[in-house]
Amino acid sequence: MKSISGKTAQWIWVTVAMAAAAFAAGQGGDEAARGERIMNNSCLGCHDLRPIQTQAFDAEGWTMKVNAMIEKGAQVSTDDLPILANFLARSYGPLPEGAGKAVLLNRCTVCHDLQRIRRHPSDAEGWEDTLSTMLNEGAMLTDQEFAILVNYLSRNFR
Numbered sequence: 001m002k003s004i005s006g007k008t009a010q011w012i013w014v015t016v017a018m019a020a021a022a023f024a025a026g027q028g029g030d031e032a033a034r035g036e037r038i039m040n041n042s043c044l045g046c047h048d049l050r051p052i053q054t055q056a057f058d059a060e061g062w063t064m065k066v067n068a069m070i071e072k073g074a075q076v077s078t079d080d081l082p083i084l085a086n087f088l089a090r091s092y093g094p095l096p097e098g099a100g101k102a103v104l105l106n107r108c109t110v111c112h113d114l115q116r117i118r119r120h121p122s123d124a125e126g127w128e129d130t131l132s133t134m135l136n137e138g139a140m141l142t143d144q145e146f147a148i149l150v151n152y153l154s155r156n157f158r
C-alpha cells in the first residue's frame with residue numbers, strides 16, 4: 001500500500017480541522033434545530049414522543065438506542081446520528097438517580113422537556129411553588145408524588 005506523503009497528510013489534517021471548526025461554529029441554535037428536525041422525520045413514524053420523553057440517556061446511551069431503532073427500521077443517516085444523539089441528550093438527557101426520577105419522567109415531560117427544569121434551580125420552598133403552579137397548569141401529581149418530587153428537585157436542582 002502506498003503511504004500518504006507528508007504534504008497530503010497535512011492537507012488532510014487542515015481539511016479535517018476546518019470541518020471541525022465549521023461544525024463547532026454551526027453548533028448551538030442551528031445544531032439543535034437540525035437535531036429536532038431529524039427526530040421529527042426519523043423517530044415519530046412508529047410511535048409518538050412519549051417513549052423518548054420518558055428516557056433519560058446521555059449521548060452514548062441515545063446512540064445505542066437510536067441504533068436499536070435503526071434495527072427496527074428507523075432511517076437515520078450516519079452523518080445525522082451524532083447530531084440526533086446530541087439533541088436527544090440535551091433535551092432528554094440523564095437525570096440523577098433517586099425516587100423522584102420516575103415521577104419526573106412520567107409526570108413532568110408531558111408539556112415541556114427537562115430543559116425547563118434544569119434551567120430553574122430552586123430550594124424546597126421554590127420547588128413547592130413551582131409544582132403548585134404546574135398543578136394549576138394541569139400537571140397530575142398525587143400528594144405522595146408531590147412530596148417525593150420536592151425532595152428530589154431541591155436536592156438535585158438547586
Ligand code: HEC
Pocket residue numbers: 039042043044045046047051052055065066069072073074075076
Ligand atoms: C420502524 C419503527 C420505529 C421507528 C422509526 C422508531 N422506533 Fe422507537 N420503538 C419502536 C418500537 C416497536 C418500540 C417498542 C419497544 C420494543 O418493543 O422494543 C420502540 C420504543 C422506543 C423507545 C422506548 C425504549 C424501548 O427500547 O422500549 C425509545 C426511547 C425509542 N423507541 C426511541 C426512538 C428514537 C429516538 C427513534 C428515532 C431514531 C425511534 N424510536 C424510531 C419502533 C420504532
Ligand code: HEC
Pocket residue numbers: 104107108109110111112116117120130131134137138139140141149
Ligand atoms: C399540563 C402541562 C404541564 C405539565 C404536566 C408540567 N408543566 Fe411545567 N410548565 C407548563 C407551562 C405551560 C409552563 C410555562 C408557564 C409560564 O411560563 O408561566 C411551565 C413551566 C415550567 C417551569 C419554568 C417555570 C418558570 O418560572 O420559568 C418549570 C421549572 C416547570 N414547568 C417544571 C415542571 C415540573 C417539575 C413538572 C412536573 C410536576 C411540570 N413542570 C409539569 C406546563 C406543564
